[in-house]
Amino acid sequence: MNDSPLVSLFGYFALLSLFAVGGANAAIPELHRIAVEVMQWMTDRQFADSFAIAQVSPGPNIIIVTLIGYHVAGLPGAAVATTAMCGPTCIVAFLVARIWDRFKEARWRIAIQAGLVPVSLGLIGASAFVLARSADHNIYAAIITAVTALVGFATRINPLWIFLVGGLLGLSGWL
Numbered sequence: 001m002n003d004s005p006l007v008s009l010f011g012y013f014a015l016l017s018l019f020a021v022g023g024a025n026a027a028i029p030e031l032h033r034i035a036v037e038v039m040q041w042m043t044d045r046q047f048a049d050s051f052a053i054a055q056v057s058p059g060p061n062i063i064i065v066t067l068i069g070y071h072v073a074g075l076p077g078a079a080v081a082t083t084a085m086c087g088p089t090c091i092v093a094f095l096v097a098r099i100w101d102r103f104k105e106a107r108w109r110i111a112i113q114a115g116l117v118p119v120s121l122g123l124i125g126a127s128a129f130v131l132a133r134s135a136d137h138n139i140y141a142a143i144i145t146a147v148t149a150l151v152g153f154a155t156r157i158n159p160l161w162i163f164l165v166g167g168l169l170g171l172s173g174w175l
Contacts, residue, residue, distance in 0.1 A: 005073045006080045008039065013065055013084035018092065021119055024062040024085075028127035031064065032134065041072045048135035062086065140174065141166075 012034050020027040028051065035041045042050070050071065054064035062085055069081025103109045128149075136142040148162040 005041075006076060009069050009072060009077055009081045010084040012039075013069075013081050014088050017085045017087070017089040020085075020089065021116060021123060023120075023124075024060065024064065025127050026120055026123035028064075029123070029130040031068065032130045035068050036134075039072075041068065044134040045137070046071065048131060051131055052135075140169070144169070 016027055016030055016034070019030075032047055036044055036047050047068075050067040051064050054061060054067060057063050062082070065085040066078045066082045069077035069079070071077070073080070100109070132142075132145045136145050144162070144166040148159050148166070151157055151162055152159045
């Protein structure tokens with residue numbers, strides 16, 4: 001058995017890339033499970049911080065994989081994790097796209113596309129839950145998360161305003 005972190009990163013992320021229906025954010029629960037619970041490469045807090053950094057950084061959301069790889073094995077880890085997460089998916093997408101377009105009106109294609117929407121939404125919802133659980137280490141942070149979610153669903157107010165208030169509360173020492 002090979003104990004190399006690079007081999008582990010590649011194996012986990014290459015397999016996960018093929019099941020990330022809905023994009024990188026849909027894979028967050030499994031990324032968390034692998035990085036925090038199974039391999040113990042990082043803590044809950046480090047994972048939540050890596051997700052936050054990935055979200056505010058310009059570029060694709062997949063940057064969280066790069067940050068996990070970097071945390072585990074430096075620059076080689078970042079390169080291996082990113083390649084493993086993007087490579088297999090790109091190859092499959094390329095091959096499927098060549099065929100997929102031929103069947104625009106096929107009933108099975110329409111059914112598959114309609115079925116993948118709730119799957120993607122469910123995976124993204126699970127991602128939000130896992131991240132909230134990782135980041136909310138006290139009741140005040142949990143309340144801010146809940147209020148932000150409620151305001152986001154019930155109104156048309158941009159949740160960034162709630163995040164700003166939460167950030168100001170954190171800076172002031174209330175959280």
